[in-house]
Amino acid sequence: MELISLGINEVLSGGVIWAVILGALIGVTIGSIPGLEPAGVMAILLPLTFSMEPLFGVTLLLGVYGGAWYGGAIPAILMNTPGTPVAVLTTYDGYPMAKRGEGKKALSIAYTSSFFGGIVSVLSLVFFAPVLSQVATLFGSAEFAMLALLGMVFVVLAHNNYAIEAAAMIGLGMFLGTVGIDRSYNTQVYTLDQPFLLAGVPLVPAVIGLFAMSQAYILLSAKSGDSFKTKLEGSGHMSGVVVLLRNKVTAIRSAVLGVLMGLLPGVGEFGSQFFSYTLAQKFSKKPEEFGNGAEAGIVASETSNNAVTASVMIPLLAFGIPADALMAMLLSVFMVHNYIPGPRLFTEHPEFISGLYVSLFIMNVFVFVYLTFASKYIVNITRIRGRFIGALIFVLGFLGAYSQNYQITDALIALFFSIIGYIMKRNNIPAVPIILGLVLGPVFLDRMRQALGVSNGNFEIFLDRPIALTLLMLTVLSIGVFVVSKVRNKTAAA
Template sequence: MDLLLSSIDIIARWDVIAAIVVGSIGGVLVGSLPGVGAAVAIAIMLPATFMLEPIVGLTALLGVYGSSMFGGAIPAILVNTPGTPVNALTTYDGFPMTQRGEARRALALAYSASFFGGIFSIICLMLFAPILAKVAPMFGAREIFLAALLGIVLVVLNHRGQVLAAAMLACFGIFLQTIGLEGTGYTQRYTFGQGWLQNGIDLIVVVLGIFAISQALVLFLDKDKNFPMPTVGKKGFFKVMGELWVFRRLALVGSSFGVFCGMIPGVGEFMSQFMSYSYAQRTSKTPELFGKGNPEGLVASEAANNSVPPAAMVPLLALGIPGEELTAMMLAVFYVHNVIPGPQLFANEMDFILALYLCLIILNVLVVLFLFFATDTLMKVMLIPNRFLGMMILTFSLIGVYSLRNSLSDVFVASGFGVFGMILKRLDYPTSPVILGIVLGGLMEDKLRTAMARVQTPLDFIDRPIAFILFCMIVFALLLHGWTMWKARRGDTIDELHSDSRSEG
C-alpha cells in the first residue's frame, strides 16, 4: 500500500496531469490521420520532452503511444484506411460493418475492446511487478548483452520476406552508433578527420530524419484524401460498448496474447493480432464471416493491439532493451536525464514504474471519454490536405533538430536520413531495424566490454542459467527460421515439379 501511495504522490501534480491530457488527446488526433502515425508524433515531441522531468516527458510520450491505436481505428473502420499500421487488421471486419450501416457499433466495439486490452495489460503487469523486481537483478552484463542480441534477432526475423534487408539495416544502425569518440580509449572511429562527427550521430537526429522528415516528404508526393464520411452519432454509444460482454472470451484471450507478445522484444502488435485473430476464427461458430464484417474479428484484433504498449515497457524498464522503434525513442528520454533503465531501476524505483502504469490507466479512461464526444470531429480531421500536414511535420521536425545542439550539421544529417527513410518507405523496406540497431548496438558494446573482463573461454559466457536460456532462445529462433525457409522452398520446388509434370502430360 505504501508503494501505491508513493506512486500516486508522483503523478498527483498539475504538470503530470497536463502531460497525460496532451499526450492522450494528441495521440488520438495523430492516430486518426492516415499516413502520420505515432512514430512521427513521438519523433517530433522528443526534443521538447528533454526539458521536462522524466515522469512528465515519459507520460506525454506514453499518452501518444497508448492512445494512437484508439484513433487509428476510426479511419480503419469508416473509410478502410488504417490510421496506424497496427490497425490494418481492423479494416478486415470494421469496414464491412460500416458498409452494412453499423459504423457506430463497430467504433463502439473497437473502443471498448481497446480499453479492455489496455486496462487488462496494465493490471497484469502491476500484479507481476514484485516478481519482475526480484528477477531483474539476476541479469548481469552478459545476460543483458544476450537479451539485446535476442531482441535484434527477433526484430530481424519478424520481417518475413525481408529478413536480409532488415538484417542489413540493423547492422547499418549498429555501425552508426560506433561513429565518433570511443568511450573507453577516447579514440576516433569513422570520423575521417571531420570535427562534426566526433560527437557521433545523435539518435534523435536519426529518428526525426527517418520517421518525421521522411513522412513529410511522402505526404508531399501523395495525393490528398477524399473520403465519403458515414454518419456515426452519439446516441446509445456507451450502451453499444457494453456489448463487449458478449465477446468477453475473445477480449480476454486477445489481451493475453498482447501481454505475452509485448514483453518479448521484436514481436509486438502484429504477432499478437495475428494470434488473436486466428484464435477467434478457429473457435468461432461462423468462421466464414471473418473478413466480411464479423464483430468477433474486430474485438480480437483491437484487444490484442492495445494490450501491447504497457507490456512493451517491461523489457525497456527492467533491462533497458526496447522492443520496437517507439520504445527506443522513449529510451532517449531516460538517457538525457541520466536515468538508466535496467535491473537497478526496476529493483529500487518501483514507485516510479507503478506511477507510469497508473498514468496509462488514466489515459485509457480519458481517451474513451474524449472519443465519445469527439468522434464526429475526428472524422473531419481525416480530410486535412496531405501537403499541409507534410509542411507542418517538416517545420516542427527541423526546429526540433536544430534545437538539440543548435547545429546546422544536425539539420543536414537529419535531412539526409529523411531522404533515406523516404526511399525505404517507397521500396516498402522496414525502418525500425535502423533505430533498434543504434540503441541496442551501443548497449551491446558496453555490456560486452564489461562481460569480457570476466570471461576466459566462450563457454564461460553462457555458464549461468539465464545466459544459457537466452543463448538457447537465440539458437532456437535462428534454427526455426531456417527450417521454415527450407520448408517453404521445398514446397515451392514440389509445386514446380508438379506443374512441369502436368505440362508434359
C-alpha cells in the first residue's frame, strides 16, 4: 500500500499525469491513422524527453506506445486497414462485423479487451519485475553475455520466414555497435577518421531514420486522392464488457500468452496475437465463424497484443535488456538520466518505479474511457491525407535528430538511415534487428570479453556457471527447434 501511495504522490505532484494523458492522446491519434506507426513518432519525441524529468519522459513515450495499440483497432475494424501492424488479426473479424452494421459493438469489444489485457500486463510488471531484478544480482559477465545472445537469437527466430534477413540485420547492427573508440585498447574502430563517429553510431538518429523518416517516404510516394471514408454504425458503447465476460476463458488465456510473449525479445505482440487467435479458434465451438465476424476473434487479438505493452518492460527493468526497438528507446532515456536498470534501480529510485506502475494504470483507464465515448470524433482522423502526414514526419524527423546534440551530422546520419530503412521496407527486410543489434551487440561483446578475461580465455566458464549454461542451452535448443520445424515444413511441401 505504501508503494502505491508513493507512486500516486509522484504522479500527481510532478505533473506526470499530464504526460500520461498527452502521450495517450498522441498514441490513440497515431494508431487511428493507417500507415503511421508509433515507433516513428516515438523516435521523433525521443530527443525531447532527454530534457524532461525521467518519469515524465518515460511515461510520455509509454503513453504513445500503449495508446497506439488501442487506436489501431479503429481503422482495422471500420476500414479493414490496421492502424498499427499488430492490429492485422483484428481486421479478420472486426471488419465483417462493421460491414453488417455492428461497428460500434466491434469497437467496444476491442476497447474492453485491450483494457483487460493492459491491466493484466501492468499487474505482471508490478509483481514480476522486482522478483526478476533480484535474480539479476546472481548474474555476472558470462550470464549477461548469454542473455544478450539469447535475446538476439530470439529476435532472429521471431521473424520466421525472414530469419536469414533478420540475422544479417542483427550482424549489421552489431557491426555498427563496434564503431567508435575501443576503450580496452584506446584505439579507433571503423571511424574513418571522422570526429563525429568517435562516440559511435548514435542510437537516436538511427532510430529516427529507420522508423520515422523511412515511413515518411512511404507516405509521400503513395498515390494522391481522397482518403478513406468511414462510417460508425450500430449501438452499444458498453456491449464489449458483456462479450468479454462471455469469452472470459479466451480473454484470460490470451492475456497470459501476451504476458509470457512480452518477456521474449523479438516475439512480442505478433507472436502473442498469432498464438492467441489460433488457440481461440481451435477451442471454439464455432470455429467456422472466425474470419467472418467472431466476437472471440477480436477478444483474442486485442487482449493479447495489449497484454504485451507492460510485460515487455520486465526484461528492461530487471536486466537492462530491451526486448524490441521501442524498449531500446526507453533504455536511452534511462541512461541519459543515469537510471541504470537492474536491482539498484528498485532500491535507489522506488519513487520512479512506483510512479511508473501508477502511470501505466492511469493510461489504460484514461484511454479506455476516452475511446468509449469519443470514437465517433476520432474516426475523422482517418481522413487525413497521407502525403501531408509524410511531409510533417520528414521535417520533424530532421529537427528531432538535429536537436539531440545540435549537430548537422546527426541529421545526416538520420537521413542515411532513412534511405536504408526505405529500401528495407520496400523489400520486406525487417529493420528492428538493426536497432537491437546496435544495442545488444556491444553488451554481448563487452560481457564476453570480460568473461573470457576472468577465465584466461577458457570458454568453459559458460559451462561451469549454471545460469549461463541454462541460457546457452536455451539458445541452442531454440535454434534446433527452428531448424527442425523448417526442415519438416519443406519436406511436407515437397
